[in-house]
Amino acid sequence: MADPLIQVENLYKLFGNNPDKHMSLVHEGKSKDEILAATGHTLGLKNINLSINPGEIFVIMGLSGSGKSTLIRHFNRLIDPTEGVIKVEGTDVMQLNPKELEQFRRHKMSMVFQRFGLLPHKTVVENVAYGLRIQGVDKSESLSRARQWLETVGLAGYEEQYPAQLSGGQQQRVGLARALCTDAEILLMDEAFSALDPLIRSEMQDQLVQLQEKLHKTIIFITHDLDEALRLGDRIAILKDGEIVQQGEPEEILLHPATDYVEAFVHDVNRARALTVETVMKDPAYRITADTIADALSQMKGFGRDYGYLVNESGYQGVVKAERLEQAYQDNKDAKLDAALYEDVEPVDPHAVLETVIPNTLDADYPLPVVDEDGQLTGQLTRGTLAEVLGETHKPVEQQKDESRTPAA
Template sequence: MGESGKKAAATTLIKIEGLYKLFGNNPKKYMPLVHEGKSKDEILAETGHTLGLKDINLTINKGEIFVIMGLSGSGKSTLIRHFNRLIDPTEGVIEVEGTDVMKLGPKELEQFRRHKMSMVFQRFGLLPHKSVVDNVAYGLSIQGVSKAESKAKATEWLATVGLAGYEEQYPAQLSGGQQQRVGLARALCTDAEILLMDEAFSALDPLIRSEMQDQLIELQEKLHKTIIFITHDLDEALRIGDRIAILKDGEMVQQGEPEDILLNPADAYVEAFVRDVNRARALTVETVMKAPASRITADTIEEALKQMKGFKGDYGYHINDEGYQGVLTEETLQAAFEDDKKADLDSLQYEDLDAISQDAVLETVIPETLNAEYSLPVIDEEGQMTGQLSRQTLAEVLGNDDTSEDTAEEQKKS
């Protein structure tokens, strides 16, 4: 999954409010029917007009990968073309960095399209008679940048996407994956802040597609662009998206972070999308862990045992200023108390239980979670305990009854 938009405080870059698109000769005349709640099919039958988008409201944050997904005909490609006004709405507000895009005159709109947004197409959209480097430099050349500077910048971007040495080749000499890298380099070369990617990887073979997804995530970690990515593939959306919006018949049915959509589908339509997703690969520990409980902060055995007796379970997690230290059981503490109750806690009292990273993909921690006698402590990069993961939680999230062996015992301990 993309991480670009989750770490920093969100700053709204694009705002869409009350967006409607009715295709036909006289859309304004028939908009009252839309507001009355008539269906897409009823409006088409009565007026010959097609309802493309209905009351779309969303905000896109600076530096995030925002994925818009849905099946064919859901309105996702129509929506993305509203961002740079390749399509004008019938009603609604489109704001980019506080600027009302609908108020831009022809010249301003031209500048906006050239400098603010770049588009990456499904079928690459390369000019066959131009060399690879000239294809990449094309956006700069229409901005009026000198030929030498355009070529130098294009050469740099080709290297960034792994195509150094291909500058003088022609598109027909490249594979599909290489052509799409050229398309990506061309979009990046204009230095536009916003990338619009419409089914950009859909025409690629699965392996190449996966490589391009990896490359996009890798590039985004360095570039922090704002990327609006259209796809019909939920696996792709979950893999790259910071947030996802799902469209059906021109309406927004759900939007949220990937784990929200996976764990809490809004309706049967979204549920059908998420049913076949491998949750163990799509979710991280952080998205499913429970809040950390049974924390022991004492320094001495006597104080630790006193804290332990206040817990429901018979074990706890020792935490100090350095973060998570280890698991302590009531039985071990009791024995140490009888030996020397005033002694300081030390590693001799810890159970053999390693912490897991909150960023780990669930699939990688299944064996540890199932084999552990206790809920596994979860830590962040600094070693601070941020949660705990039990067999029971894993069983609930993955929906696999085989993992719920000894669940009653686990519940007692958690």
């Protein structure tokens, strides 16, 4: 696995006139309210430790006042920490001199703001090209590249418009194009979609996911919306009063909340829309690797089921049931297994959202096979799994009961 692109180590931020003087109270474990009452200083961040990998969308979320916007502004040193280290590709950002920091901000990171941050007196294409012009790229090339990015975000034809002539969603697309146009490796997005109407917000989320599939940027995304975090994030960190209370992959946070605070966050999330098959599927235990009917029945008896998933060197072939094989056995027990003996079962894509596979899962007499794009059997999805995961309980998936069919006599 590649080394982390960004590492944050023991990061603290205490706002006030003399933060160093009062950091002892923070290390003693005093609360945010206690420190404010005693010193007039506000605790913004407390002992933040993060590793962010190249090419991932890392979501930092929390309610208002949790410290998430404070944290994202540390990455490009719009805010300097009271204590701690921020490394980007192994370089301690805190050690950069003013000239180095200027170049770092221009070339390494771009930022997309909640309120768009567009220059009202410049055209759309001039706004997108602005970062390149700051980098010193000549006007002709910068405008050419800006037009390409406007086309990428769906705004071809709007080049000569002004920001005030665009809708909120269009203005945010301009902001996104401007951030991408500089070709910065790291994209900072601070509540970038929060000011948009729900439908436009959903469209922007979709577009970000589509762009990320092509660009593989490292994106740090700030939001207060758990649904948005679950939809976008490869990993999520949840902040409360300046501290990280849990971080991990979306399904881990959704299924295994670490604290009552996180539990309250995830309680009302529609799990069927937030989880994919691969996050809850089980290993496919009942593989049939035999070539003949007799051998297939023998394997079924060995693992005590009246069905199995037929696989060979080419991958998954289909579901076979004992009842049909036994009928064929009477005619010719040494006959080869072929498609005529398979059950009519549509495999499930591991990336499918649970909501889309619920009907098939409930209708099936046995767990559905999960087959990847290469045709390999990667898991099985049971009714019992769905019942547990979509219910109120947070019981770990690995403890869920296997609601398979009763073994044949």
